[in-house]
Amino acid sequence: MTTAAFLSLLQGAGVTLVLSGAGIALGVPLGLLLGLIRWGRVPVLSPIVMVYVSLLRSTPAVTLCLLIFFAIPTMGIDIGPWTASVLTLGLNTAAFNCEIWRSGLNNFSPDQLEAARSFGMTPALRFRRIIFPQLWRACLPGLVNEMTLLIKSSPAIAVVGVVEITRAATRIGAQTYDPLPPMLVATGIYIVLIVVFVGLQRLTERLYGQAGAAA
Amino acid sequence: MTRDFGVVWEHADRLVEGLLNTIILTLVGASLALLIGSLVAILLMSSSRPVRLISQGIVDLMRCIPFLMLAYLAYYGLPSLGLNLDNWTAGLFAIVVYNTAYMAEIMRSIWIGLGRESIEAATAFGFRGPRLYTRIIFPQIFLAASPMIGNQLIQIIKDTAFLTIIAVPELTHAASSIQSQYFVPFAAFIAAVLIYWALCMLVEAGVFVVERLAEVRR
Incomplete structure (x- = not known):
């Protein structure tokens, strides 16, 4: 694998990081x-959020990405x-984050x-001074865990033509007729990204977090 | 808009075919992953420290790799090693390899919480070797792990959608083919999303039933 190929993989890693971020x-x-809407049982909105969360949590990222990319322009x-891509990753992770925030809110000291x-x-x-400063510390492990899951599902956006790590790797493979090396390097990049995230999670937990069970 | 849904309805047979592929891939993949994962869980719980460390290292590493990457490695990478799989088998292979690590980890987490008493009582009754695992340890683990296995099943259903990228004819692929032929993006993909939703709720209902059974047996 050439240096140029390696650099284009790194560029793909940059795209993955920016879009995931x-x-x-x-x-x-x-x-x-x-989560606040559900916790506060806001009339009308709360059941809508419940359906949204249930629907989004069972929708594959690839399908959601295709839906957004092809259906929104028809409107x-x-x-x-x-x-x-950003909408796909954001809307998808919001459904999971809603449940993390909500369980934090439900466990908040009455x-x-x-x-x-x-x-x-x-x-x-009350929210600004009492709830939030404690809530985010309690929810941090769950949120960071969800972020690593987001990075792992980010290859879904390759389906609409964004050249992130996975797509960069297949492109190099198609050009050189030797797909194995770029894919192994790409896999290595993902492992580094996720290990860094898990390390950050441990660090932030030690600095700010409560002793919570990290997944 | 109604006309669009009409178009999708006319081609419902393609969606059903895709759905069947999604279900078969999920069920076969999950069963194999559960089986191999059980064997890996035995390694994870081994009394020998090197075996434990090496197997835990491999399981942790596997859990850092995105599923699509694994599918690509199986589809494009394995031929370089002289192993040619068609796209369906490559997809199944990726599902099994990827989920074996998760299943093993799920079972390990339950196994740790399992009391020593039942295992000690079983050894006192002369259970040892494979019979100890098949009659005493794993039945308890499977019942206690059913919610987590259910969650993993939902994860597998969602992961099969990635396989559209290597042209496995599953549900998202079917929706995609209808949309590209008739340009009905909203109707086609919403139909797929609703079917995924129903499928996931079915799994949740199944977990509920198994949990009730576990409650009765306790």
């Missing part, structure tokens, strides 16, 4: 919003492969909530 940046806050909205309420804190203040 954008997906996480979309999916984690969206998941929190959905007259122009969408490129990159936007479709005593503290009552105390905050009796001090006359508004719901917004």
Whole structure:
């Protein structure tokens, strides 16, 4: 395998990281919003979120990506492969993150909530000052675990033509008629990415997190 | 829009065929992975430290590789080693190899929590070797692990969609072929998504039944 081939694999790794990062940046806050809607039993919205979560959790990323990439343009909205990829990864991970946030919220100490309420804190203040600072620490292991799953499902976006690691590897294989070396290198890159993420998870847990069971 | 769904309905036979392939790949893949995973779990629980470390290392490594990468390695990589699989077999091979690691890990996690009492009582009654595993250890593990095995089954159903990339005629591939022929993207893929949803709910219902059975046996 040539240096140029290796560099194009690294470029693919960059694309994977940028798109996964954008997906996480979309999916984690969206998941929190959905989790809050479920936790607060917001009328009308809560059942809709329940159906959304159930549906998205059983939809394969590849199918979702194809749906977004081909169906949204028929509604007259122009969408490129990159936007479709970020939407796919973000909407998919938001459903799983919703459940992580929600279980954190369900396990939140009711005593503290009552105390905050009796001090006359508004719901917004209660969330900002009391709930969130503890919640994100409790949810961190689950969220980071979901991020590694997102990276592992990110090859799905190759189906709409985004040249990320997997697609870069098959392209090199098709050019050189020797697919095994680029694929093994690509596999190695994924292993490094995920090991780094798991290491970060252990580190953040030690620094901020509560002693929680990491998956 | 209604017309689009009509087009998809006219070609429902293709979706059903794809769905059957998805189900067969999932069931055969999961059964083989469960079988081989059980053997790997025995290695993971081995009393010899080197065996334990090496098998745990391999299982952890396997769990870092994306499924599609494994499917590509099986489809494009194995021929370089002189092993030519067609796309369907390569897909099945990837499902089995990938999920063996997860199944083994699931069973190990249950096995650790299993009390020593039942195993010691069984050895006292003269159970040893394969009979100890098939009659005492694994029945307990399988019942206790049914929710996790169910989750893994849902994961496998979703992973089979990746196999459309190596042209395995499964459900997403069928939806994709209908959409590219008649350009009905929304109807075709929504139909596929709804079928996946139904399939996953079926698995969840199955897990519920098995859990009830486990409750009765306890």
